[in-house]
Amino acid sequence: MALIVQKYGGTSVGSLDRIRNVANRIKTLRDEGNQVVAVVSAMGGVTDKLIAMTNELTSSPSEREMDVLLSTGEQQSIALVTMALQEMGVDAVSVTGRQAGIKTTGSHTRGKIDSIDPTMMQGYLDEGKVIICAGFQGLRTDGMIHTLGRGGSDLTAIAVASALKADVCQILTDVDGVYTSDPRVVKDARKLPEISYDEMLEMASSGTKVMQSRSVEFAKKYGVVFEVRSSLNNNPGTIVTEEHDQMEAVVIRGVSIERSQARITITGIPDEPGMSATILCCLADAEVNIDMIISNIAHDGLARHSFTMQSNDLGRAQAALKPVIANLSPDAELFTEAGIAKLSCVGIGMRSHVGVAAKMFKALGEAGINIGMITTSEIKVAVTVEEHQIEDAARAVHEVFGLDKAPE
Amino acid sequence: MALIVQKYGGTSVGSLDRIRNVANRIKTLRDEGNQVVAVVSAMGGVTDKLIAMTNELTSSPSEREMDVLLSTGEQQSIALVTMALQEMGVDAVSVTGRQAGIKTTGSHTRGKIDSIDPTMMQGYLDEGKVIICAGFQGLRTDGMIHTLGRGGSDLTAIAVASALKADVCQILTDVDGVYTSDPRVVKDARKLPEISYDEMLEMASSGTKVMQSRSVEFAKKYGVVFEVRSSLNNNPGTIVTEEHDQMEAVVIRGVSIERSQARITITGIPDEPGMSATILCCLADAEVNIDMIISNIAHDGLARHSFTMQSNDLGRAQAALKPVIANLSPDAELFTEAGIAKLSCVGIGMRSHVGVAAKMFKALGEAGINIGMITTSEIKVAVTVEEHQIEDAARAVHEVFGLDKAPE
Numbered sequence: 037m038a039l040i041v042q043k044y045g046g047t048s049v050g051s052l053d054r055i056r057n058v059a060n061r062i063k064t065l066r067d068e069g070n071q072v073v074a075v076v077s078a079m080g081g082v083t084d085k086l087i088a089m090t091n092e093l094t095s096s097p098s099e100r101e102m103d104v105l106l107s108t109g110e111q112q113s114i115a116l117v118t119m120a121l122q123e124m125g126v127d128a129v130s131v132t133g134r135q136a137g138i139k140t141t142g143s144h145t146r147g148k149i150d151s152i153d154p155t156m157m158q159g160y161l162d163e164g165k166v167i168i169c170a171g172f173q174g175l176r177t178d179g180m181i182h183t184l185g186r187g188g189s190d191l192t193a194i195a196v197a198s199a200l201k202a203d204v205c206q207i208l209t210d211v212d213g214v215y216t217s218d219p220r221v222v223k224d225a226r227k228l229p230e231i232s233y234d235e236m237l238e239m240a241s242s243g244t245k246v247m248q249s250r251s252v253e254f255a256k257k258y259g260v261v262f263e264v265r266s267s268l269n270n271n272p273g274t275i276v277t278e279e280h281d282q283m284e285a286v287v288i289r290g291v292s293i294e295r296s297q298a299r300i301t302i303t304g305i306p307d308e309p310g311m312s313a314t315i316l317c318c319l320a321d322a323e324v325n326i327d328m329i330i331s332n333i334a335h336d337g338l339a340r341h342s343f344t345m346q347s348n349d350l351g352r353a354q355a356a357l358k359p360v361i362a363n364l365s366p367d368a369e370l371f372t373e374a375g376i377a378k379l380s381c382v383g384i385g386m387r388s389h390v391g392v393a394a395k396m397f398k399a400l401g402e403a404g405i406n407i408g409m410i411t412t413s414e415i416k417v418a419v420t421v422e423e424h425q426i427e428d429a430a431r432a433v434h435e436v437f438g439l440d441k442a443p444e
Numbered sequence: 445m446a447l448i449v450q451k452y453g454g455t456s457v458g459s460l461d462r463i464r465n466v467a468n469r470i471k472t473l474r475d476e477g478n479q480v481v482a483v484v485s486a487m488g489g490v491t492d493k494l495i496a497m498t499n500e501l502t503s504s505p506s507e508r509e510m511d512v513l514l515s516t517g518e519q520q521s522i523a524l525v526t527m528a529l530q531e532m533g534v535d536a537v538s539v540t541g542r543q544a545g546i547k548t549t550g551s552h553t554r555g556k557i558d559s560i561d562p563t564m565m566q567g568y569l570d571e572g573k574v575i576i577c578a579g580f581q582g583l584r585t586d587g588m589i590h591t592l593g594r595g596g597s598d599l600t601a602i603a604v605a606s607a608l609k610a611d612v613c614q615i616l617t618d619v620d621g622v623y624t625s626d627p628r629v630v631k632d633a634r635k636l637p638e639i640s641y642d643e644m645l646e647m648a649s650s651g652t653k654v655m656q657s658r659s660v661e662f663a664k665k666y667g668v669v670f671e672v673r674s675s676l677n678n679n680p681g682t683i684v685t686e687e688h689d690q691m692e693a694v695v696i697r698g699v700s701i702e703r704s705q706a707r708i709t710i711t712g713i714p715d716e717p718g719m720s721a722t723i724l725c726c727l728a729d730a731e732v733n734i735d736m737i738i739s740n741i742a743h744d745g746l747a748r749h750s751f752t753m754q755s756n757d758l759g760r761a762q763a764a765l766k767p768v769i770a771n772l773s774p775d776a777e778l779f780t781e782a783g784i785a786k787l788s789c790v791g792i793g794m795r796s797h798v799g800v801a802a803k804m805f806k807a808l809g810e811a812g813i814n815i816g817m818i819t820t821s822e823i824k825v826a827v828t829v830e831e832h833q834i835e836d837a838a839r840a841v842h843e844v845f846g847l848d849k850a851p852e
Contacts, residue, residue, distance in 0.1 A: 052497060052500050052501060055501070056501070086520065089460060089524060090523075090524070090527055092460050093460060093463070093464070093524060093527050093528050093531060094527045094528070094530065094531035095531075096531075097527050098526070098527060098530055100537070100538075101523040101526050101527050101530075101538055102523070104519060104522065104523040104526075104538050104540070105519070105520055105523035105524065107519075108516035108519045108520050111512060111513070111515075111516045111519075112494065112513055112516050114512065115498075115509040115510070115512040115513035116497060116498070116501060116513065118506070118509050118512075119498055119501050119502045119505050119506060119509050120501050120502070122502065122506055122509075123501060123502035123503075123504075129508070130508075130509055130512050132512070132589070134542075135587060156587065179543060179564065181540070
């Protein structure tokens with residue numbers, strides 16, 4: 037008998053039929069002798085409907101009241117899933133974030149899980165009950181209803197698995213697992229049987245949209261091994277776990293791509309302390325999320341900064357930077373480039389293997405693809421290319437590292 | 445500056461426009477310098493929609509899960525009303541039943557308020573905030589989400605008014621107040637400026653559907669004076685309060701009517717202890733709500749029982765009684781009569797005035813109306829008549845007691 041924690045997203049519980057499907061899956065696990073805690077999201081569409089109502093009432097909804105409002109979505113779905121299970125004869129019970137003992141901190145709509153007191157859940161498990169737990173929510177120490185922001189239900193599942201010392205934690209989603217690359221782009225992309233936390237984090241932040249980074253970070257911090265798998269079939273998914281020795285044998289785990297990127301370059305910046313801070317703070321104030329940053333001193337002794345962002349942030353970034361640039365120096369100039377994309381090679385094997393970047397660049401060059409910016413981390417090499425070449429680039433890199441073939 | 449507790453029902457917050465209306469009414473009170481706590485119900489229709497979903501999932505929904513599910517309706521409306529107020533520049537904050545400190549006991553879906561810890565609400569009032577409080581819900585001592593059943597939001601408002609020692613408690617509804625009789629039947633029915641708790645209780649249990657009895661009982665127990673008034677206009681309503689000397693000067697406060705009643709009479713019952721209990725327990729088990737009960741010994745030494753109920757319970761009652769009757773005695777027989785109605789005269793003045801029943805029966809006789817059963821309490825005389833005569837009966841009794849004219 038294993039204790040299994042599962043997470044079902046909003047699509048998986050998006051209708052009464054799907055709720056019955058989820059209940060069936062849970063019942064099967066139960067019938068096999070397992071203890072089950074299922075974390076569920078709000079029914080797909082419910083949250084959007086509630087947000088639409090607030091938008092009709094106010095242009096600046098209070099975040100405290102948004103938490104009160106939006107947390108009802110999960111509260112409804114846990115009751116409905118529980119009732120569907122009970123109708124199938126399964127002894128099930130729902131728990132809200134508060135009842136699950138999830139204590140949070142931080143500001144409204146962006147809660148962080150501080151701790152979990154699993155007393156109530158443990159009691160229900162001891163009574164032999166299946167638990168349906170509300171994702172995305174907790175109780176702040178001051179008694180406020182608190183939601184956890186994007187990806188909050190994944191976070192709930194991983195935290196609950198940690199608190200209950202679960203044997204298995206499954207994030208059930210609409211993809212089969214984590215692939216070596218996007219299968220819609222790279223035909224022979226392969227589902228990874230396992231991936232390390234760090235690789236998953238790098239992939240998450242470079243375009244592989246399976247999970248939010250912070251859930252992976254939480255799992256890493258508390259050593260929660262989890263599996264990303266499909267809620268539509270019973271295929272094994274991808275295990276996300278602490279790295280181990282065999283993992284380093286593989287140089288590159290996967291190739292992520294991220295489209296719709298844009299670049300701003302500012303030239304002629306006086307080489308003085310505080311210049312970068314001035315520019316980046318101005319972008320932060322304008323809520324522009326910066327991705328790659330490159331900075332260098334040109335031959336004329338003036339600095340130049342380049343950074344990338346989502347294309348749809350480009351206009352806002354330009355508007356915010358204009359007055360700042362004018363103040364920096366009469367020589368400062370701003371250039372923009374849209375229509376670029378980012379390609380990232382990720383793998384902890386890079387730490388012990390040399391020549392990864394060289395091999396990657398050579399493959400891109402042979403495919404006739406020009407490289408824009410380059411950044412690296414300990415386990416990642418990322419480059420920008422023109423957006424229309426990103427698919428060719430991904431296929432070339434995927435092939436040169438032999439990612440279509442399972443390592444021995 | 446007064447502390448005003450108001451209750452708005454589901455119809456009053458049934459759309460975003462109505463929510464804005466409610467917010468406007470609250471803002472007006474606030475602008476006049478009052479402190480305001482508004483207890484709100486779920487948006488009209490929301491609860492029904494949730495119930496419809498559960499009916500699709502299961503024929504026997506768990507009451508615990510129904511509480512989890514249905515309490516979301518009020519949680520949504522408090523957030524929306526609060527945001528509407530904030531948009532108007534009013535410093536408002538929502539509280540759920542738990543946050544309002546409403547502690548409950550009893551079984552799921554039928555919670556009783558045990559106590560209120562108003563610390564959080566008092567803190568918000570001290571900060572100058574308007575409070576929007578979820579009706580119909582509380583937290584059971586074991587941490588369970590708990591709803592209060594029918595009329596639960598009225599109960600919340602009265603309990604909150606009591607806990608906060610409010611100066612004014614207003615139950616805002618779709619009627620203007622409590623009338624001497626149903627204005628749709630008795631054209632010159634008059635809105636009562638005030639009524640005693642006991643009269644209100646008798647009227648509530650005899651067909652005047654303004655409020656559930658238990659909210660009035662709670663108000664009486666804790667001495668909470670409240671006003672029933674319209675949420676659609678600003679007319680003064682009816683004050684419900686402890687009786688005082690002037691009240692007894694009025695013999696009859698009002699005339700209630702209740703249609704669609706049915707009667708069962710059982711004859712030939714052996715005059716032995718336990719016979720009534722056998723019959724009434726059988727009906728209770730069948731969840732038939734009995735209203736009037738009359739029992740007597742006939743000339744043959746055998747007892748006969750008559751009792752009334754809602755017409756639509758008649759079939760269930762008959763089916764439940766059949767085997768019981770057969771066991772009672774070979775002489776026992778069951779007769780039914782549908783198509784009757786109940787007329788009740790209510791007034792604490794009856795205690796000090798004689799001849800009320802005689803005057804009432806005379807008026808009915810002169811109007812050619814035959815009386816079926818009669819029951820009395822200290823402040824009520826109730827009779828059954830044929831349903832098609834109930835309106836004439838109400839008008840005759842209303843007139844004979846001069847209820848159209850305000851007492852001096």
